[in-house]
Amino acid sequence: MVALFVVATIIVFFVIDYFVQRAEKRKAALSPAVKVLSKPRFVIPKAYFFGKGHTWVELLPDGLTRVGLDDFVQKILGAVDQVTVVSQDGRFARGEKLFTVRQGTKTLSFRAPISGKVVAVNDELIHFPDMLRKEPYKAGWIAVMEPSDLADEIKQLSIGSEAAKWLKDEIKRFRNFITAQMGTLAGSGSPALAGATLMDGGVPVDDVMEHSPQEVWKKFENDFLASADSATSIKS
Numbered sequence: 033m034v035a036l037f038v039v040a041t042i043i044v045f046f047v048i049d050y051f052v053q054r055a056e057k058r059k060a061a062l063s064p065a066v067k068v069l070s071k072p073r074f075v076i077p078k079a080y081f082f083g084k085g086h087t088w089v090e091l092l093p094d095g096l097t098r099v100g101l102d103d104f105v106q107k108i109l110g111a112v113d114q115v116t117v118v119s120q121d122g123r124f125a126r127g128e129k130l131f132t133v134r135q136g137t138k139t140l141s142f143r144a145p146i147s148g149k150v151v152a153v154n155d156e157l158i159h160f161p162d163m164l165r166k167e168p169y170k171a172g173w174i175a176v177m178e179p180s181d182l183a184d185e186i187k188q189l190s191i192g193s194e195a196a197k198w199l200k201d202e203i204k205r206f207r208n209f210i211t212a213q214m215g216t217l218a219g220s221g222s223p224a225l226a227g228a229t230l231m232d233g234g235v236p237v238d239d240v241m242e243h244s245p246q247e248v249w250k251k252f253e254n255d256f257l258a259s260a261d262s263a264t265s266i267k268s
Contacts (some may be wrong), residue, residue, distance in 0.1 A: 083145030
């Protein structure tokens, strides 16, 4: 009798363990994002496609696409004062300037990750640009586009683990970039990056670009945003 009780107890534990593990696997499968790094964390939602110019594309049920700015860029920029879509009802080819962000007198231009027509813009960003920082993948979306060549262009975007790997490489590249800029500005006597710090072997912390002047923003735009989704680079 005791033996039967022991066997029954073991079976119960196995059953409980099975359902617990199954629940954990299901939870992981439904997880909305991939955490790229722990200090700091940059988030990549699993169902979003990412362009090399640090914009994202979400496919909507009606065939339209929602476009926004990725978590990495919004974190390193710091607070944004204004977001402006170049044209609220225009057509854009992939790689053309789609929107700009402004922080004080400094600006960055971002390029369309896909070709299509802008059919809606997020007017809430006009009054609450901080939504870009708080919810870059939800309330902080920038424009809705009607794609014109999605079947071909979606292949140029990355998603899931592929996007996570790309972002890790971008973080390493940015670490080298900002370190070089700090050296250049220090040599010229500029205090522009004083107070900007790096941690964990050079991983950029939040707001690191907030301490840099427009010339560094323009170089960042050329190196990370301009030619990433287009063969044309910024001349200005």
